[in-house]
Amino acid sequence: AQKVTQAQTEISVVEKEDVTLDCVYETRDTTYYLFWYKQPPSGELVFLIRRNSFDEQNEISGRYSWNFQKSTSSFNFTITASQVVDSAVYFCALRTPTGTASKLTFGTGTRLQVTL
Amino acid sequence: KAGVTQTPRYLIKTRGQQVTLSCSPISGHRSVSWYQQTPGQGLQFLFEYFSETQRNKGNFPGRFSGRQFSNSRSEMNVSTLELGDSALYLCASSSRLAGSETQYFGPGTRLLVL
Numbered sequence: 001a002q003k004v005t006q007a008q009t010e011i012s013v014v015e016k017e018d019v020t021l022d023c024v025y026e027t028r029d030t031t032y033y034l035f036w037y038k039q040p041p042s043g044e045l046v047f048l049i050r051r052n053s054f055d056e057q058n059e060i061s062g063r064y065s066w067n068f069q070k071s072t073s074s075f076n077f078t079i080t081a082s083q084v085v086d087s088a089v090y091f092c093a094l095r096t097p098t099g100t101a102s103k104l105t106f107g108t109g110t111r112l113q114v115t116l
Numbered sequence: 117k118a119g120v121t122q123t124p125r126y127l128i129k130t131r132g133q134q135v136t137l138s139c140s141p142i143s144g145h146r147s148v149s150w151y152q153q154t155p156g157q158g159l160q161f162l163f164e165y166f167s168e169t170q171r172n173k174g175n176f177p178g179r180f181s182g183r184q185f186s187n188s189r190s191e192m193n194v195s196t197l198e199l200g201d202s203a204l205y206l207c208a209s210s211s212r213l214a215g216s217e218t219q220y221f222g223p224g225t226r227l228l229v230l
Contacts, residue, residue, distance in 0.1 A: 033216055035218070037221070042223065043204055043206075043226070044221055044222065044223040044224065045206060045208075045221035046221075047218055047219075047221075052216070091159065103161040103164065103172055103174065104151075104159075104161065104208075104219065105161075107158075108158050109158065109159075
């Protein structure tokens with residue numbers, strides 16, 4: 001069975017602070033894919049990043065960065081110099097391809113509130 | 117390219133009724149998946165369709181069904197609605213079977229069952 005844990009239910013920061021959202025996953029498969037999605041109040045899930053299990057290189061995209069560590073089964077997401085527009089619920093998700101079909105397993109999400 | 121579109125965006129139904137939700141994937145995408153999001157259960161996988169065939173199904177009762185058309189558009193149907201079916205229903209598409217692909221989500225349909 002696969003599982004994604006986002007222990008932080010809600011985080012509040014003041015604008016310009018850095019914030020890290022934690023994600024821990026469980027799977028017995030050696031090939032898997034990790035994702036982060038952002039869900040603003042409108043409801044749509046916006047894709048942020050995908051990571052393959054065989055690529056542990058960390059990634060930076062503007063103010064966003066991701067730290068993937070297989071040794072600790074973690075895929076953490078950091079927002080540098082947070083902005084009010086970053087306020088949303090962030091979901092970490094895992095997919096382990098099985099046969100010809102697969103599904104995304106989501107964490108429970110972390111609600112980020114950025115205030116002025 | 118236009119994103120994933122879902123209709124209707126909002127829906128109010130009463131218990132016992134049935135409902136049909138529609139999803140149009142990104143042009144060229146052949147896989148469509150459906151997810152249910154509720155405050156209590158979070159995001160849960162319903163099913164995935166590829167080339168008009170259901171390829172994977174989540175742990176939902178038979179009241180939940182779906183189909184995919186030759187143009188990759190998909191519909192999901194919920195019969196005999198219950199109060200607990202109130203949720204945001206999200207559709208996602210990918211170019212091939214999900215696998216290593218990234219799924220892109222639509223804005224969702226908010227269903228309220230009274």
